[in-house]
Amino acid sequence: MDEITNTRQRSDVLHRLAAFLAESGRPHRFVITSRPLPEAELAEFRSRETGLFVLRPFSSDDLYNFAVKWYRARTPDDDPETQEVAALRLTSRMHASGLTSMVRIPLIATMAALLYTADPDAELPGSRAELYRSFVDLLRSGRADEKGSSPQAAWLSGVQERLIEALAGRYMEDADANLVEAANRWAEEHAPRSLSRPVGGWSGRVRDRLIRSGLFGSAAGEVVFLHRSLAEYVAAGPASYRQESWRADVRPGGRRRPAGPRVRRSALPMTVPRRTRHGRRQVPYPRGHGQCW
Template structure:
């Protein structure tokens, strides 16, 4: 959006927009589209709430193309609508906008959702699904160097290299592929230059949020000014109580945001919580709504835009809610069956992983209790057990081996050289974890490497799955052999989509293979009988 805006403002160093068609871009949140008003009114209200406009934009402007262009409506945070039924209605509404061919073009962002939820878009012309690519090796180096330079570090280059080496030692390569997690890891290093990096994603979140809390509590000057200001107004006891119970309030907001209820105003939710929990004789003052938002924003996990509160990232809300839930679960995990039913919903994956991992890390809890129950369950339960390993939860060598062996217990028919359909789900999930780099904790695991190589070389499995297995093999076992497998698949690919997938994996894995990728994609772009859409996708991969 910034790129498009700078282009229209004719700024000197503005880049040519990524979107070839002329568009005027606006950003709305998925929650903005849950009001009972017409579409154009919802857009008008959303841009007004942003607080950056000099005057109100009437809803009629969004009913027609602006100056012969189209509106590009970026719908952000679809996954933050945690209620599946509400999300389903919203997706139907958005699909209706696509079918109407109106003045709006849509770009919808979300964490992965269950495939069936996306069915309203099935078969609609002009609809594409994309996965956000993580930082490659070159981008990771650039990010680290710029981060330390921005902190005023006179030795930013050497410190960036040292940071990247520590990331590799901690098996946190997946962290640097995700911009949010890369920022968290770099911020942790800046605040704690002499401490080792956390091992795994769960510990990284845990230490980062602890850092934020320590920084907040250690800033005595800010707290003192807050208390003085409220004491002068006659509300000193209210302010002192709020400071003492800020974490409880943030936990309540996190649970409300992630429990599947229809979204509501977080600031209203906070005020309602205060009305219920402030001690007798204490009341939150009228007209101090904005001051509550400002105070909570000092936590570092929520932002206040002058009107509304929002979590800086949905995963912060998921982690905080999971931490509270994990603390309430007894050591024998008696209600595991109820929890396990949630695993089937992909939208619950992060929060469930955090809950199980944080429960396992609590003193007196035996992680084997949960892992054994997961391993006796369905495929998605076994995948969750593996995610505990890949997220850095210490299981011990024997239990980790059991998890991996149980997951890899496929019914591969060596005589026929194929896998039965029932095992394809496991293969797909395993390959997906590899693509997210979450298998970095398992580097060097011999049997896993053997299985991945078998998947990569087995006829009868989709080439897409074989390509992902090749990429996983490169990460877990041997980079040159994984690259060779991918190049072999690219050369035998029967259609443009398979060629594109192989080239995308090669580009992410091995920058030195850029000339090969360029040659393959160049041949694809100029080949006859290749769709315009495939040519555009090939051009987007070309470096």
């Protein structure tokens, strides 16, 4: 339900569902899934005989059981002891990489397991952003990059990353947007004038390019992101570029610094000015806290 990003549209869908469920004699049952929503949007369901279930994060035992089942599904010919040893190695690598709190989320645990399975000797990423970056790279590397012999296919291969970033931004604006149509418009606008338009337009070529990128799938005949969080991660790329540009513009003299806030941790207590009713006074700053600027 949360993938209906427009609040008014989402409220309309919830209202229709509540009205449908209020009618007596209906033989249907619904399972409505969503990330957390504002309490007011779910108020109509609270007064009805509806159950509310929260997806429980993995405990340590759950994570181990997940890993065992992971290897049972992937290596069914191995004996149970070998599968359990492999599961212990996987969960130990997750903990050693600092992912303990993040892999409690089943999706994150699955991504980490895929990365580990692809290269057991490599260290797992230590942050959510690095994990998504590595996972996206893994999806892309798993699909052959057939540039093709035509100039149009070669050009699309070269601009694929920019195209996908544009589509991710479009998806975040409107989750119901037709991504093939959006990609077709993007190609029409950005293709060099010297490049002839493909017979039948760009739609067929961009659809094939998106599917082969590894980040998209097909549902009910439409091209869609494999998961909303992948779109969120890819869309954040251009946003971070704009943020860095803004920082450079507002700094005195336009001096550029590395992206993101710089943090310095101090082992010594500090004092900072605090305004009171009687003016300014110095107050202790907690030991070990970071300074951001």
